[in-house]
Amino acid sequence: MKTIIEPFKIKMVEQIKMTTRQERQRYLEEAGYNLFLVKAENVLIDLLTDSGTAAMSAEQWAAAMRGDEAYAGSRSFERFEAVVRDIFGFKHIIPTHQGRAAERILFSVMCKKGDIVPNNTHFDTTRANIEYLGAEAVDLVIPEGRQPSLLHPFKGNMDTTALRELIARLHPRRIPLGMITITNNSGGGQPVSMANIREVKQILSQYNIPLYIDACRFAENAYFIKLREEGYSNRSVKEIAREMFSYADGCTFSAKKDGLANIGGFLATNNDVLAQQEKDLLILTEGFPTYGGLAGRDLDAIAVGLEEVLHEDYLQYRIVSTRYLGDHIAREGVPIVQPPGGHAIYIDARGFLPHIPPNQFPGQALVAELYLEAGIRSVEIGSVMFGRIDKETGEEHFAPMELVRLAIPRRVYTQSHIDYVVEAIIEVFKRRESIRGFKIVYQAPFLRHFTARFEPV
Numbered sequence: 001m002k003t004i005i006e007p008f009k010i011k012m013v014e015q016i017k018m019t020t021r022q023e024r025q026r027y028l029e030e031a032g033y034n035l036f037l038v039k040a041e042n043v044l045i046d047l048l049t050d051s052g053t054a055a056m057s058a059e060q061w062a063a064a065m066r067g068d069e070a071y072a073g074s075r076s077f078e079r080f081e082a083v084v085r086d087i088f089g090f091k092h093i094i095p096t097h098q099g100r101a102a103e104r105i106l107f108s109v110m111c112k113k114g115d116i117v118p119n120n121t122h123f124d125t126t127r128a129n130i131e132y133l134g135a136e137a138v139d140l141v142i143p144e145g146r147q148p149s150l151l152h153p154f155k156g157n158m159d160t161t162a163l164r165e166l167i168a169r170l171h172p173r174r175i176p177l178g179m180i181t182i183t184n185n186s187g188g189g190q191p192v193s194m195a196n197i198r199e200v201k202q203i204l205s206q207y208n209i210p211l212y213i214d215a216c217r218f219a220e221n222a223y224f225i226k227l228r229e230e231g232y233s234n235r236s237v238k239e240i241a242r243e244m245f246s247y248a249d250g251c252t253f254s255a256k257k258d259g260l261a262n263i264g265g266f267l268a269t270n271n272d273v274l275a276q277q278e279k280d281l282l283i284l285t286e287g288f289p290t291y292g293g294l295a296g297r298d299l300d301a302i303a304v305g306l307e308e309v310l311h312e313d314y315l316q317y318r319i320v321s322t323r324y325l326g327d328h329i330a331r332e333g334v335p336i337v338q339p340p341g342g343h344a345i346y347i348d349a350r351g352f353l354p355h356i357p358p359n360q361f362p363g364q365a366l367v368a369e370l371y372l373e374a375g376i377r378s379v380e381i382g383s384v385m386f387g388r389i390d391k392e393t394g395e396e397h398f399a400p401m402e403l404v405r406l407a408i409p410r411r412v413y414t415q416s417h418i419d420y421v422v423e424a425i426i427e428v429f430k431r432r433e434s435i436r437g438f439k440i441v442y443q444a445p446f447l448r449h450f451t452a453r454f455e456p457v
């Protein structure tokens with residue numbers, strides 16, 4: 001059979017509220033053209049993020065009902081810990097309410113002012129948590145990963161020559177840890193190969209620098225390795241995942257992605273001393289180490305989600321259906337990051353709107369237009385998210401790429417929803433020359449994209 005169907009059927013539905021173009025124009029103006037400030041009920045197809053937006057399965061809901069809400073030592077934690085240890089293999093597993101809480105605790109314990117943390121590409125919360133401590137977050141993705149249209153099977157790989165040079169240039173003592181993000185979210189949802197993880201580990205171990213994996217989309221990354229890397233086609237996705245983590249000293253994880261849950265995360269490490277310090281900090285802001293800011297029912301839902309996300313019929317549908325959206329718009333000439341990543345399609349907004357300069361935020365312009373056209377919510381990953389104003393010179397620095405991400409929630413939308421998105425993007429593409437840029441009229445000092453307000457220029 002040619003058609004790969006959704007490997008599930010629908011047991012519960014959620015109504016979508018239809019809106020008119022005039023209504024959407026008003027909602028946009030009220031939100032300062034920032035889609036983070038538009039109410040979800042006024043969105044038809046919500047591709048803002050794949051984070052925490054998954055549809056849980058009947059098995060996950062059943063597990064949630066078994067949640068043990070004991071403050072300490074709950075059976076939910078035991079079930080959660082057993083599944084996490086089985087897949088990830090780390091010695092200490094510390095639950096947190098989501099990924100960034102794990103990041104904050106990890107960096108608070110390991111980093112200080114003046115330190116440098118390399119990564120293929122830091123996710124926005126990772127970078128912000130490092131910079132908040134006065135340390136520096138350095139992106140070392142391979143050059144191919146910075147060219148949107150270039151085909152490469154593992155565009156998320158770290159540039160190991162650049163990593164060696166960085167360590168040679170600085171004292172290794174200034175690098176408290178190295179990180180690899182799988183898949184590389186900010187770089188286009190691109191996978192990292194096993195060979196690259198292995199090589200990065202070898203380089204870092206020569207200097208006793210530990211390797212931590214930002215593991216948010218580990219299952220999608222493992223599946224790409226199975227499809228694309230020699231020697232892995234006959235291995236199970238779980239075996240591949242175990243091998244990836246065997247090269248790391250710990251990881252941070254947001255269960256809102258490949259945990260198939262709506263909240264949750266964890267921090268894992270093999271280091272006994274760090275684990276103790278991390279648990280002390282956890283108690284301060286997240287909670288006791290057997291729940292870490294989560295309810296017992298959340299831990300149970302994540303435990304089941306982590307098993308389901310490794311089913312290969314699920315992963316095949318996931319990767320094929322994401323690619324379907326990318327292939328259908330690319331065929332009409334829409335420039336996208338190639339090849340399509342695991343959880344999202346990234347439109348190259350600079351190529352889509354070449355007449356809008358970076359200081360007028362082409363990505364933001366496209367995001368606003370897709371909402372106006374069809375009620376679709378997407379997100380800018382470009383100079384609104386990563387642009388910087390130099391404190392000394394007042395000069396504006398722009399992001400290397402101006403992308404618009406269409407993130408696909410897991411198990412939520414059907415093929416006709418995606419066909420509607422394809423139609424809308426092609427419609428906007430046809431009249432792209434009439435689209436105008438924006439200027440920022442309000443911004444916060446950190447993570448400005450969440451609350452910034454814009455005006456059309």
Ligand SMILES: *Cc1c(COP(=O)(O)O)cnc(C)c1O
Nearest residue numbers: 098099100123125185216254256
């Ligand atoms: C989502 C995400 C995070 C942060 O996780 P939250 O649960 O949103 O706090 C960190 N890194 C990557 C790559 C992510 O995608």
